[in-house]
Amino acid sequence: MILKLFLLRLLCLAAALCLSTQSSASEQRIYRDHKMSEDSLTVQTSEGEVTLTPVGPSALSVHYRRKGLKQLPSFALTPNPAIRPKATLEQQGDKLAYRTGSLTAVIHKSPFRIEYLRGEEQILSEESGFFSTETLRGFRFALSPEEKLLGGGERVLGMDRRGQRLPLYNRAHYGYTTESNQMYFSLPAVLSSNKYILLFDNSATGTLDLGANEEDVLQFEAVAGRTAYIVVAGETYPQLLENYVSTTGKQPLPPRWALGNFASRFGYHSEAEVRATVDKFAEEDFPLDALVLDLYWFGPDIKGHMGNLAWDKEAFPEPEKMMADLKARGINTILVTEPFVLSTSERWQEAVAQNALAKNLAGEPKRFDFYFGNTGLIDVFSEEGRNWFWNIYDGLLEQGVSGWWGDLGEPEVHPADTVHAIGMADEVHNAYGHAWAQLLHQRQTAKYPERRPFIMMRAGFAGSQRYGMIPWTGDVAREWGGLQPQVELALSMGLLGFGYTHSDLGGFAGGEKFDRELYIRWLQYGVFQPVYRPHAQEHIASEPVFHDRRTRDILREYVKLRYRLLPYNYTLAFENSQTGMPLMRPLFFENETDLSLLDYKDAYLWGKDFLVAPVVEADVDEVAVKLPGGTWFDYWTDEQHSGDQALVEVDLKTIPVLVRAGAIISTIDEIHSSRDYSSKNLTLDYYAHETAANSERYVYEDDGATAQAFEKGKYEKLYFSAQRKQQGLTFNFKREGEGYTGMPESRAVTLKIHNWQQAPAQLAINGESLPIFNSEKEFNRASRGAWYHKRNQMLRVKFDWHQDLLDLAFKNP
CATH class of the missing domain: 2.60.40.1180 (Golgi alpha-mannosidase II)
Structure with missing residues (x-):
């Protein structure tokens, strides 16, 4: 009996110790003291300190620090805000009220808890707030009963992600269609129907639980990383988004040619093929602004050459002359690059000698196998890695390259025992593409301050838009199921600052034979999305100029329409650079009282004045389109629609495109390249x-x-x-x-x-x-x-x- 009592006491003691290491129950954390400075408020608690810093219009960064818990720098926050917001502090009995703009953090002293008000209305509250165990750290927030949660990055789950448990680990999903819980570009952030954005400023591997395990709790978990979050408030959804990008950084205006037509495939094997392709566009009277070279520019095969990052002179004997000739025709050259250097590549020894690669636990260059061969990974978090990588890019810019396509930047393979300059792989995985884009943007703008970079990438982190990142939605299946989620993906990313998210038009992966209707529908939709870039595996041509006459004749008019609309589209790009408003906008931006529109993903606003509904099924002759209110004109026929819904008749030559009553749409005459704009x-x-x-x-x-x-x-x-x-x-x-x-x-x-x-x-x-x-x-x-x-x-x-x-x-x- 005595032994049983002793064992029971040991079990109770172990349970108590376990609870103390988790340290997150709100009743265990109490206020001790606070100190107000010009820039922030720091609160001492029984478990460490909490710093609240105004970081944007109606935006606060909240950083919990505990002794012995490693912290990483913020990747999300813009490092040099145009304006540093001020805040005021008011004592309210057993509470502190810290106010910036319309956002107030109410700090309850015992038990310690922070709730957030917009004006006098509560919009968000910590449940038990910060927690930390030996293996996990994160935060818990209370959810209101009818609250909808959008965002989380690229997912195919429906617009409202509440009830989902979302992995936070950027990961390729090859050939996805109508459902995906984990993709190339995850974001640890949500936009709420309560008109706040909650962003967890942590790049580590983790999970975002949006009421899946506990329906009234939003829980963020990560294996390591920065223990901070950012709250942004707004009176309207557009204002909320503008406040968010003022906090995380605004997307710079891209070059106008980025809005033109791209020739792209996997891939062009030689200079002769490039020149023949460009000639075909001209012969078929298709405008063209850019040509994208996939991995054959640095090697004749798919495998074995990644990391060469230099022209294969057998296939491209005169690359500088080729690019100059293209430029003379108004066509810009974009090169794919990847962050992997194969041990069989021509630069392996150079990369090792210049300490450019991430390490293993023994301090040697980390090597591992993946699809393309045995490889190392450039450490974009180290000065040596950045210098080595940039010197290659700089040489290519001097040769005449106009833009960059950063592929496999999740990174696609990233062993957990990889050591980077600032931490282990799982600490920084989701910020790898972000740091890569930062390297390119900062170095290029420093050396060429008059030039606008073009940086297209598959993965990044919150705030990557400030480095000009243009994301695409990855290796989508070349089938109707691949087209169907593209509006949802673009809208979800645009809500969190990535207004240029677009798809491989026509679909990338698979496809046994050419589906004319699918291809035409995808490229018709592409006219009203941010980047017009058909791209696919080469067994079926991605370029419209290589298809049958009927396909060419239909799509020629759409590509020309894209160019005629350049004044309108370029103005959308300008607005995005100033306010963060995405080019593709959800209908609930127009009617904030109709909560059903938060779930709607079958149509969207292209800027202020177009309402577009892609045709995403075969053999359709009529499309039902929700309307956000007001009167709308059919762009092709001038037929008027009003009420809650429009039934729009279509044939193979048309998709539903409506124009707002009172709109003034600006267009120009036909041109062959934006150079002639x-x-x-x-x-x-x-x-x-x-x-x-x-x-x-x-x-x-x-x-x-x-x-x-x-x-x-x-x-x-x-x-x-x-x-x-x-x-x-x-x-x-x-x-x-x-x-x-x-x-x-x-x-x-x-x-x-x-x-x-x-x-x-x-x-x-x-x-x-x-x-x-x-x-x-x-x-x-x-x-x-x-x-x-x-x-x-x-x-x-x-x-x-x-x-x-x-x-x-x-x-x-």
């Missing part, structure tokens, strides 16, 4: 409707290449506004900015007024009458004037606009 001839399509009495839009213009053109004043903004009045319609035109090299001195404007019921009785510019023609023939011959197309209910007006203010007035009969 000019808004000298500018067309404005105005969609008149009685529900949109006042409209204002603008177009952002610069030279398309100069870094920070807007900040330097080297830009022009063209503003257009329309006011419907009982007696007619008035347009106002104005501009701002100091201008840019190549800016038109004047513009020939064609204004198309859709849904207009009658010809005007009078028409004047700045008080001077314009002629109104009775026939289209007369109108086409004239340089200025108007013509009304009665059957189409469209009024067309032509005039010249110099840099002065301009008023255009219509009077009804």
Whole structure:
């Protein structure tokens, strides 16, 4: 009996010791003291210190520190914020209220707990808050009953991820279709229907449990890493996103050619094949801005050459001349690079000698086998690794390379016993692609400050957008199931700062034979997504120019439409660089009261004025599209739709594309490359409707290449506004900015007024009458004037606009 009592006491003592090491129950943590500084608030507790730092508009970083617990630097926070927000502190009895912007952290002293208010409304609260065991560390938050949680990075699970347990480990998912819990680009962050973003600033291997194990608890777990999180609040979803990117960094404006058409496949084997492909685009009258070279540029085979990172001169005998010739045709060369250096590659000994590779536990270069061969991994966290890698990139830039494609950057294979300069593989795995993009962006902009980098990568971390990272959704299956999740993936990433997320158009992996309908539908959707890049395994051509005449004829018009829309699309890119608004936007941004729209992923807003619903099934002749409110016009037919839903008829030549009533859509004439871009001839399509009495839009213009053109004043903004009045319609035109090299001195404007019921009785510019023609023939011959197309209910007006203010007035009969 005595022995049994003794053993029972030992068990109780062991349980108590176990609980003390976990140290996370809120009743065990109490407030001791606090200290307010100009930049932060530090609270001493019974278990260590907690520092709250304002890091953006209505944003706080909360860092729990305990003695002996290793910390890593923040990867998520922008290192040099434009403005350092201030905060105030108020004592409220047994609580502290720490306020920045509209966000208040209410610190309960005993038991210690932090809750967050937007104004007076609670939006988030720690449950037991921080926890740490010998093998796990993380945080627990309480969830409200009806709360929806979006984000978490690339997943195919539906927009609302509540109830899911999400692995936080960037990992390739080859040939995915309609379901994936773990993919190339995980993000330890969620956007809540309560209008907050919660980001865990920890790059280690972990899990994000969104009410899966306990329905009212959000739990973040990681095997190591920084014990910090960031809370961002906003009054609206767009404001919330803007506050978030002000905290984690804004995506710089890419070069304009990034919005053009790409030739890409796995892959072009030789210079001769490159030149023949480019010639085929020209022969078939397809505009082209970039050509992407996959791994054959540095070796003749898939395996055995990764890490050479130098031209295979057998296949590419004159790469500098080839790239110069392409550039003369307005085509930019993009090279794939990977972070692996095979032990069979030509640079292995050089990489070892220059200490560029991650180590094993014995301090030697870590070697391991994967699909491409026996390899080492460049340590992008070490100065030696960064220097060695950058010197290669710099040499290629000098040869004429225009952009980078960083592949396999999860990294695709990353043994846990790999030692990096700042920690083990599992501590930094999810930040590897982030550090790689940072290296490229910072080094390139330091040496070439006038150039905008192009950096396309498959994996990264929260905040990678500030280094210009353009993600794609990986090796998607070439089937309908691969097309179906692409809107969900792009929208989910865009909610957390990655507004250029796009897919391999047409699908990448597999496919036994060419599916014309699938291919056409995917490339039609591509016109209204951030990067137009068909890419696939080469047994079926990824480029439209190599397919049958009907396919070419349909897609030629879509690619040309993409180029005509460059003023609109480039303005979306500019807005993203200023506010973080993604180019593809969910419908709930438009109607925040309809919570059902948070789950909707069948259609999206392309900027402010287009609503697009890709066709993602075969043999479809009608598509039901949810509407966020208001009146919308069919872009192809001008048919009007309003209410909660539109039934849109389609054939193989069309997908549902709707335009908002009151929109003013800007387009240019046809061009063959964005190098030839000019808004000298500018067309404005105005969609008149009685529900949109006042409209204002603008177009952002610069030279398309100069870094920070807007900040330097080297830009022009063209503003257009329309006011419907009982007696007619008035347009106002104005501009701002100091201008840019190549800016038109004047513009020939064609204004198309859709849904207009009658010809005007009078028409004047700045008080001077314009002629109104009775026939289209007369109108086409004239340089200025108007013509009304009665059957189409469209009024067309032509005039010249110099840099002065301009008023255009219509009077009804």
